[in-house]
Amino acid sequence: MEQLTFREELSRGTMVFDGGMGTYFSASEKLPGQGCEMANIEKPLLISAIHREYLEAGARAIKTNTFSSNRVAYPGGNDVVLRQIRAGFRLAGRTAEAYGAHVFADIGPVTGLDEVRTKEEYRYIIDAFLELGAKNFLFETNSNTIGLLESARYIRSRVPDAYVIISYAVLPGGYTRDGLFGEDLLQETGASPFVDAVGLNCISGVRQLQSLLEQMNTEGLTLSVMPNSGSPVVIQHRTIYQSDPEYFGRELAELAAKGVTIVGGCCGTTPKHIAALTEALKSVSADGTLRSVPRAAAPEMKESAFFRKLRQGEKPIAVEFDPSGYADIGKYIENAKGLCDVGADVITIADCPTAKARMDSSLVACMLRREGIEPLPHLTCRDRNLNASQALLMGLSAAEVQNLLIVTGDPIPTAERDEVKSVYQFNSRKMTHFIRGLEKKGAIHPFHVFGALNINAINFDAELGRAEKKIEKGMQGLLTQPVLSRRGLENLRRAKTSLNCYILGGIIPVISERNARFMNSEVNGIEVEEALIQRYVGLNREEAENLALEVSVEIGKAIARSADGFYVITPFNRVSLVSRIVEAIRDGHVIS
Numbered sequence: 001m002e003q004l005t006f007r008e009e010l011s012r013g014t015m016v017f018d019g020g021m022g023t024y025f026s027a028s029e030k031l032p033g034q035g036c037e038m039a040n041i042e043k044p045l046l047i048s049a050i051h052r053e054y055l056e057a058g059a060r061a062i063k064t065n066t067f068s069s070n071r072v073a074y075p076g077g078n079d080v081v082l083r084q085i086r087a088g089f090r091l092a093g094r095t096a097e098a099y100g101a102h103v104f105a106d107i108g109p110v111t112g113l114d115e116v117r118t119k120e121e122y123r124y125i126i127d128a129f130l131e132l133g134a135k136n137f138l139f140e141t142n143s144n145t146i147g148l149l150e151s152a153r154y155i156r157s158r159v160p161d162a163y164v165i166i167s168y169a170v171l172p173g174g175y176t177r178d179g180l181f182g183e184d185l186l187q188e189t190g191a192s193p194f195v196d197a198v199g200l201n202c203i204s205g206v207r208q209l210q211s212l213l214e215q216m217n218t219e220g221l222t223l224s225v226m227p228n229s230g231s232p233v234v235i236q237h238r239t240i241y242q243s244d245p246e247y248f249g250r251e252l253a254e255l256a257a258k259g260v261t262i263v264g265g266c267c268g269t270t271p272k273h274i275a276a277l278t279e280a281l282k283s284v285s286a287d288g289t290l291r292s293v294p295r296a297a298a299p300e301m302k303e304s305a306f307f308r309k310l311r312q313g314e315k316p317i318a319v320e321f322d323p324s325g326y327a328d329i330g331k332y333i334e335n336a337k338g339l340c341d342v343g344a345d346v347i348t349i350a351d352c353p354t355a356k357a358r359m360d361s362s363l364v365a366c367m368l369r370r371e372g373i374e375p376l377p378h379l380t381c382r383d384r385n386l387n388a389s390q391a392l393l394m395g396l397s398a399a400e401v402q403n404l405l406i407v408t409g410d411p412i413p414t415a416e417r418d419e420v421k422s423v424y425q426f427n428s429r430k431m432t433h434f435i436r437g438l439e440k441k442g443a444i445h446p447f448h449v450f451g452a453l454n455i456n457a458i459n460f461d462a463e464l465g466r467a468e469k470k471i472e473k474g475m476q477g478l479l480t481q482p483v484l485s486r487r488g489l490e491n492l493r494r495a496k497t498s499l500n501c502y503i504l505g506g507i508i509p510v511i512s513e514r515n516a517r518f519m520n521s522e523v524n525g526i527e528v529e530e531a532l533i534q535r536y537v538g539l540n541r542e543e544a545e546n547l548a549l550e551v552s553v554e555i556g557k558a559i560a561r562s563a564d565g566f567y568v569i570t571p572f573n574r575v576s577l578v579s580r581i582v583e584a585i586r587d588g589h590v591i592s
Contacts, residue, residue, distance in 0.1 A: 017264025249276025
């Protein structure tokens with residue numbers, strides 16, 4: 001009798017996969033889980049024995065031991081990856097044949113490459129499996145869709161009856177490590193005619209994945225769920241999963257009864273877990289579909305006074321003014337009020353510029369908001385992971401801070417990297433997309449999101465390209481680096497004509513010749529023309545400040561036609577100077 005295909009057998013009921021090969025191998029060998037793919041070559045009998053244990057436990061489909069078989073994880077050349085794939089597929093196939101079970105080519109995420117090379121690497125891996133006769137493919141533990149839908153299309157072009165599952169690793173908050181929301185990923189992937197099933201795996205246990213699914217619209221999707229056995233613990237430098245197989249089996253069987261038709265295990269799930277699942281499935285019956293938890297309606301956008309002026313073409317003035325060190329916050333707020341009194345519409349606060357710790361920009365923004373001053377805090381992607389970022393955004397939302405400036409952030413200085421680590425889980429584009437996703441889910445109120453534009457970039461075409469991507473992700477405006485050269489002015493004009501967003505032109509008062517040379521030589525993103533520097537030669541402080549006022553107003557007039565507003569930066573806490581500049585811009589007919 002000819003064996004049923006996976007698709008045919010699935011049509012008859014729930015399909016059970018095996019568990020976590022990497023963690024089970026690690027526990028069996030008392031070795032770290034990394035590198036278990038080499039065991040296909042070096043310890044084939046052990047890998048076959050593990051496959052057999054899962055099949056004996058009741059698995060109807062097993063994954064090849066090739067999760068990390070790619071040239072990023074194994075950079076030693078093409079040969080080692082091809083050998084892993086060939087050995088892994090043959091071991092799984094020979095073992096599964098005796099049980100009439102199905103074999104899935106297991107492909108983990110390809111990371112650390114650009115989009116083009118990522119797609120090429122997936123194609124390379126797929127071709128290796130196709131040459132061996134693979135017909136079933138599982139792409140698991142993904143954080144984004146890069147290369148996946150194209151891979152599914154390619155597989156189907158080569159093997160029209162192939163079965164393709166794409167599964168994502170989603171954090172308890174509902175998003176992946178790349179800040180993409182699981183529901184959006186499942187819907188986008190499930191809409192592809194080349195993908196048969198979509199799902200969730202890894203990171204969380206059964207109940208957490210069920211909770212996630214209940215908050216998603218999964219109607220019409222064939223679902224795969226392969227949870228971890230539970231939460232890991234670290235004992236003597238080893239990561240151990242201590243969980244009850246009976247609990248795992250019972251909970252996952254109940255999830256299957258609600259319409260999840262493909263179930264199995266990920267990290268920490270052993271043959272005992274799969275046996276418990278198989279047994280539990282015998283005593284459950286379908287009882288409908290996943291219960292959908294009512295979702296809070298997304299709050300409506302409340303327009304800030306600053307953004308309203310932008311929209312109405314009134315050329316608002318943003319002033320960057322940061323607390324200095326351990327300064328009395330009362331004095332800082334007094335000065336901020338003074339800046340607003342002379343014409344500043346919003347106070348922006350930098351987030352640890354040059355990677356030097358300062359008073360937290362978001363906390364300062366909340367203090368300003370409480371005093372009736374409209375703030376625009378900068379948020380960098382350097383120092384916070386996704387959880388910390390969401391927590392901060394929720395707090396700012398509750399405090400009714402309405403404006404944000406999202407920047408990737410300056411890197412940690414080289415000498416400090418051994419002690420202080422950057423996070424950089426995402427860049428400003430991904431952060432903006434993440435914010436818009438949180439707004440859509442009703443987790444935070446809608447923000448006015450701004451970004452940065454380096455008009456002094458050496459390759460300004462590339463800078464414009466990045467800016468366009470920021471706007472695509474939901475940024476509404478850009479604040480530029482200071483204009484202190486004719487090239488910067490021309491680039492500002494180019495930006496205004498080519499970018500569909502509000503632009504605030506940057507102005508920073510040059511306070512001395514030394515200050516000008518320092519900015520030109522040591523501050524990334526600032527270019528000061530030599531002719532301007534020469535105007536400061538030999539001037540005392542008072543003369544230099546008067547010239548700074550004059551030059552800043554000149555720049556304000558020059559950029560007025562190409563900018564929707566002004567972004568004035570306060571150097572060295574020179575509040576009185578910046579107040580004069582703001583007043584001159586406001587009252588000196590720079591703003592018409």
